[in-house]
Amino acid sequence: MTSQPRSTINRNLILLLPKQPALDWIISVDPSPSGYLTLDRIRQEQDAFLVLEGKVQTVEGAQRWIERRWSEHFIEFLDSWFTDEGLWPKRRTRAMFREWFDVQFHSMVWDMSDDPITHEQWD
Helix, strand or coil, X not given: CCCCCCEXXXXXEEEEEECHHHHHHHHHHCCCCCCCCCHHHHHHCCCEEEEEXXXXXXXXXXXXXXXXXXXXXXXXXXXXXXXXXXXXXXXXXXXXXXXXXXXXXXXXXXXXXXXXXCCCCCC
16 A cells, blocks of 8 residues: 555545534433543544445535435434434434534545455445
């Protein structure tokens, strides 16, 4: 691996980042809350989505792409924190999703390795 960019890939990157209401929920349902959770900490390790270059070309397009799948993204986030669905918000809406998450879009994705990209299926 080199420290210089090797090439770009034909994908754009979309990040879904939790906002304060998401952190407030985590803290409110955590049976043993600790002071280590901050918004910065929970935003550090989030899922990243690679989409075909040209399919999504703007921040607004990334927002639309995420919102077409808002319910499944919401469920994945909640489940990643607490698998007990009884702790999840009962009525989740698209408006609530917008209050809980920011969307970031990156049109340039650099491949910093000479190794081939591999895929792992998560069925």
